[in-house]
Amino acid sequence: MMKEPFGGLILNVAFRMLVPFTIVYGVYVLCLGEFSPGGGFQAGALLAVGVLLARLILGFDTKFNVLGKTSVVMAGLGTFLYAFTGWLTIFGGADYFLNYDYMPIVLEPKHEMHAMGIFLIEIGVAICVMMTIINLLDAIVKRGEDDGSVE
Amino acid sequence: MQIYIVEAVLLIFLILITCAVIFCKDILSAAIIYSGFSFCAVLLYLMMGSPDVAFTEAVIGTISTIFFVASLRKIDRWCK
Numbered sequence: 284m285m286k287e288p289f290g291g292l293i294l295n296v297a298f299r300m301l302v303p304f305t306i307v308y309g310v311y312v313l314c315l316g317e318f319s320p321g322g323g324f325q326a327g328a329l330l331a332v333g334v335l336l337a338r339l340i341l342g343f344d345t346k347f348n349v350l351g352k353t354s355v356v357m358a359g360l361g362t363f364l365y366a367f368t369g370w371l372t373i374f375g376g377a378d379y380f381l382n383y384d385y386m387p388i389v390l391e392p393k394h395e396m397h398a399m400g401i402f403l404i405e406i407g408v409a410i411c412v413m414m415t416i417i418n419l420l421d422a423i424v425k426r427g428e429d430d431g432s433v434e
Numbered sequence: 435m436q437i438y439i440v441e442a443v444l445l446i447f448l449i450l451i452t453c454a455v456i457f458c459k460d461i462l463s464a465a466i467i468y469s470g471f472s473f474c475a476v477l478l479y480l481m482m483g484s485p486d487v488a489f490t491e492a493v494i495g496t497i498s499t500i501f502f503v504a505s506l507r508k509i510d511r512w513c514k
Binding site for chain 1: 497501
């Protein structure tokens, strides 16, 4: 994010301790969103916090980063995953969008198919939210640096 | 009965933090104090029995503080 990172020794060590747990917790919230509080939006925001902290503390040259137009492309891919799940059910013969009874992969209890479809769209929402937050930070930081309108 | 006292204290904290953010002349300090508003709101949502909203508020409070501080690079820190 910044040209020069403003992390010291304490911030670097705290980053290495905190961020793996943050990311694992994000995946946990995504996978167990049906039993516990959370879901796709919260998981995406938690995953984005890892990248934001890496940019703030380790600087823009960190390995743990999402560069350039990748964030926009991945946000579009997340939205596409959501829509694709709906199209799968439509092509399976459903009467309305996201009717999980008509998923192409048939599992024996019906609620298993519901759980799988909801999990697919939650993954799409998580990817879209994570990449949109990173893209927002890109837009805030880079405004005025390219065309020099501010400084 | 005690839970109402804790809730009243949290609500008073919310009002005080909002007044502090409004009247603060240092925008960086205002952004940091505003994260305290988010924290009190998280506790209030938990008391009202909605952990889902509280979780979202906690995460978004952190991210919005990062955004405020990042946008401070472009504007003046002190307001006249």
